Amino acid sequence: MEVRIGVQNVARELVFESAQEGDEITAAVTEALTKGGTLQLKDEKGRLLVVPVASLGYVDIGASEVRKVGFGLS
Incomplete structure (x- = not known):
């Protein structure tokens, strides 16, 4: 799964491939936004x-x- 993360005040985005499923990544982002602190992905x-x-x-x-x-070839 390709993930792109835009960080405020940084010109380049973080782009990486993750072995996690899209639902897992979405859940991790939602949890991090709800609790605050940090978003952690592998x-x-x-x-x-x-x-x-x-x-x-x-x-x-x-x-x-x-x-x-x-x-x-065309």
Whole structure:
């Protein structure tokens, strides 16, 4: 699952692939926004990303993108 997180006052967004399902990520974001503190998500390599909830601009949860390799002939 591809996740993009916009952080306030930061020009670049955080983009990573997560092994978690979209529903799990949505639940984690909702819980973090409700309780305050930090949003904690793991990427597909097991690294932990921690973002202060007060700094969240947006969280975009999308499907994993399959990258195509090769040349298309028309």
